[in-house]
Amino acid sequence: MTGANFGFAAPTAEAAGTEMTYIAAISEALREEMRRDGDVVVLGEDVGGSFGGAFKVTQGFADEFGDRRVMNMPMTENAFIGAATGMALMGLRPVVEVQFADFITTGFDAIVQFAATNHYRWGAAVPWVIRAPADGGISSGPFHSQNPEAWFVHTPGLKVVVPATPADAKGLLISAIRDDNPVVYFESKPLYRSLRGEVPEGDHTVPIGRARLARAGTDVAVVTYGAMVHQAVTAAQTLEADGIDVAVLDLRSLKPLDTEAVLELAVATGRVLVIHAANRLAGVGAEIAALIADEAFDRLDAPVRRIGGLDVPVPFSPPLEAAYRPDATRIADEVRALARW
Amino acid sequence: MTGANFGFAAPTAEAAGTEMTYIAAISEALREEMRRDGDVVVLGEDVGGSFGGAFKVTQGFADEFGDRRVMNMPMTENAFIGAATGMALMGLRPVVEVQFADFITTGFDAIVQFAATNHYRWGAAVPWVIRAPADGGISSGPFHSQNPEAWFVHTPGLKVVVPATPADAKGLLISAIRDDNPVVYFESKPLYRSLRGEVPEGDHTVPIGRARLARAGTDVAVVTYGAMVHQAVTAAQTLEADGIDVAVLDLRSLKPLDTEAVLELAVATGRVLVIHAANRLAGVGAEIAALIADEAFDRLDAPVRRIGGLDVPVPFSPPLEAAYRPDATRIADEVRALARW
């Protein structure tokens, strides 16, 4: 259980249009956009040179695109995210890597106060993307495991996406880069090299704001995103044995939220479980549950339930982190309870 | 409609144990705690000298307590909140003023990453208070009107309080100062000098984590906090004419939340409206609504509804801000709809 869990050292470039890992899909999307559009530049800590980023997403990029397009930054998130905003105002499309999503708070002002409010205030677009490697479950401790998406969903003016599959990782990153607004793109570290999937070749985009039905089902709906999608699907498979037919909705985009898809599924099943790895209290799941409980009020057969992380910093030690974090077993238990309601 | 709306210039010291303004109660609490306990120190921008803070909460404090106890800070929120943490670790009880709650983001790391996680990680208490003048409705624009409480409620390890009355302003500040944990104390600027009320003399504490029934009622429950409590009470008075008997619960403490009081009232009325001035999307109201909709599921006669700010930066111009912000009229309309459900 070392840094190798992130696959720090493994290669990310794979042949296009094949099955590939989640992280390779991110690299591919970024590489293709940079080839297509000279306005796309990359900046962040350690993203350049022969190193290519803590997770190697930009390995080989400096060679291909040059040092002025793949820029190593001093450890100054507030300044370099602000600089990305300046570049974006001048018409570039910067893609910023924060080394771990946990460090996004160091640039909080640059994101929530300036970039997010800019278009509303004086009509100037800020077309940047922040790539933020998030999530835990791999013994990385309180500062390399965070899921800070709720803060950004609550912030007017941002878009927030969280791909759960290699195909969406590619499609959402391309869409985010082409979007004229500031987009925070949360990556699920635990999926980086553990998850493989088909990825469409070439110009594959996924519209921001549209959920994906990861699994159809009629009895209970699980609404979730990121790595938890896979825990939910695993739970759903287990529950087949119990005769419970579980639908899994992968939100993909948290802001804007695909409220239509959420409500449709809620109405269809009447029983909804909302899940995320971020701590549950005042998390994004609260918004989703409140939305369903309001708008689908008289179509619900059971209360909208939520599973999330506990209201504690993400603990380091494996038994503690396991207790902190939702998983397929807890999901299955909760779905059973809902089905019996 | 100038800065005088905040009453920048009016005096804050009044005779104790009388009716006084909301802001005078804050001053009094702080002054009394400083007299009682030499470990209580004050720091922030412009809090010292003859000036006594942007809102004059600490006017006269430097004279009484000296410059080493009422410290003007350079405009460096991240550093001076971090310094407060260091002082707190050494056993002091710093009370930090951020000039406007909007600037709390500049010290975000110091709060959510260090102070909040400290006790969990290595067992050392951080007994500071951050006083954050929040809320709008007085044409102060996007950066002097924010209500950022949701971010902190989502953060493990913090406590968050929002007094709505002079008595609670005093009682909660004293409790916050004596609490051994980091407490973010949000003040409602629009109440500063517009609201007067009885304030108990001397050692008046209000337990953190306990809501207050601002108005009893049986038909519909409004759950809210801060300045919106008064809008809700006004709406409730209006609704008497409609024959609707409205209860208003003033949460006072957002973290920990008085879930018992919330659920009790939800069960008693079966109809709940949750309100805050912060933008509604993924706000604290979502947590409260989700909680009620889950735990009081079969006791609800109507969906839990929410009113909050719109998902836009707080706009400056009065007609826009009025459209942005909940008020008694909108509250009354929504309560009527709930009562009719």
Added chain:
Amino acid sequence: MGDIPLPAPPPETQLDLYRWMVLTRTLDDRIMALWKQGRGVGGTFSGKGHEAIAVGAGLALGADDVVAPMHRDLGCYLVRGLTPERIVANQLGRITGVTAGRDANLHGMGDLELGIIGFVSHLPQSMSTAVGAAMSFTYRGEPRVAMAFAGDGSSSTGLFHEALNLAAVQRAPLVLVVENNQYAYSTPLSQQMAIDDIADRGAAHGVPATIVDGNNVEEVHSAALSAVAKARAGGGPTMIECKTMRMLGHAIHDGAEYVPAELLEHWRRRDPIDRYRKRLLKRGVIDDEGVSTIDKECADAVEAAVEFAESSEWPDPASVERGVYAP
């Protein structure tokens, strides 16, 4: 700082510098008066005393350059082409204002057509934004320069140092104008920092810094011209520390009783506009009639702007959710 007399700029430039300063002061005074009469909306800021900096530095830029001014830089917004109409309308929250009622007083008064980046309260976000703009010029090989303004208070913020360091290590074409007006709100320099000159902060990042008399418009202008030329030629960033004094309170509500009267008096005698008027009269670049004409033109322009703004529509409440996102 003013030891070696500078060669005077061409008469046309002298008149330009003077005229813009007078317009700035006239507009500033008028806005203060409006607020005192209760005709304002929200709070507002005066840049009185900062005219030589805002105008002198602002006029050193070319049309394609970009600038990030702040709350004391009314003159800079003006020289870049924001009309008094749009400015007053902004302060009054009207639909015809730069931000159409979205942002307050001088906040957010950006216009990319005019090369102006709107600022936010969280100081000095504009500085890192300007560094990024400057980096984009280098990336694209454009001979453009970005200028940022920052106060003495801002110079202690972390972001100031991060941004300056970034500009230095990237050799970004940045000109940083530090407006050292002795105070951050009520806090004097002595409680903000333990150094005498903010210019010393350049050395921490390898950025050359000069100190100028911020109440001498030609000195500011000349230093800015050099820094802009150097940046444009690939010479990297420069800091210009302008020593001045904030002549009114921090904002309209603030009487600034905490400022010693002698200090204000000292600087009042060095008023940038009075001094420059005397100088131009002495040089014969202008005569009394010319002075009156400019005064009159400025007064008229400002009056028209107030009239325009006060008779402008309020924004439509139904539009409140519009514009959060670029389409």
Added chain:
Amino acid sequence: MGDIPLPAPPPETQLDLYRWMVLTRTLDDRIMALWKQGRGVGGTFSGKGHEAIAVGAGLALGADDVVAPMHRDLGCYLVRGLTPERIVANQLGRITGVTAGRDANLHGMGDLELGIIGFVSHLPQSMSTAVGAAMSFTYRGEPRVAMAFAGDGSSSTGLFHEALNLAAVQRAPLVLVVENNQYAYSTPLSQQMAIDDIADRGAAHGVPATIVDGNNVEEVHSAALSAVAKARAGGGPTMIECKTMRMLGHAIHDGAEYVPAELLEHWRRRDPIDRYRKRLLKRGVIDDEGVSTIDKECADAVEAAVEFAESSEWPDPASVERGVYAP
């Protein structure tokens, strides 16, 4: 930097400095080995090359002083009294570790009884915390000093400057030890900043700064002793820039292929422990047998610690929500 030979400290101190460095290196090596064998939990950091700084500075403090070390300062945690047992157990996430399984590797390894403030990843939060601790000493009139560690990477962060400025303007009894190890993760100094010496950053805030050879433990120790004495006497903060080299990767997973081999070779020849051993042998403060004894003692202590840690219990999952708040 090492030009004028320093007077040697007393032999006892020399032996102390040496012994703690050897213990540090032995523990560090052992932890690396554990991880290579797959017996680690999560990632971890090596401070190889930093021993003279962590030990030399750490030993300059008195028992009542406070220190905020970071991820390369294993030696400092040790000299302050954290046992190898608690340290290894922490790294392995056991209940007997400093953080009882809450925080990872060296993070959060604080213990106020020992005057240690635990750090967080968000660098350099410890620095402002140490400044606050120092301010509390002044406030209470206690003759105590706070010491903070920061890396070259940290020296570009805004917080570094804010904290240093705050220490200066408050004349806080702070000693700042900058560990300039040439790299922030994969990023060499040349891509981080445009200055040669981080010590130059002191001038931005009026903080005197000295440069020492970070691989010469007596030089570090002597500079730290002076700075501590000065701070204790009310003389305000000092920065000590220690030039050194990170001898392994950023963390256990990092092979550091981006570091030129010659650079590492250059610094390998200046290994702080090898150099000091030779020096002590030459001075006759220690003989070969003494060296072996220390080696053996350290190896035994570390072995016992590993055994202790590996046989310690895991934290009880049922306790996961405990301790978020002080009671």
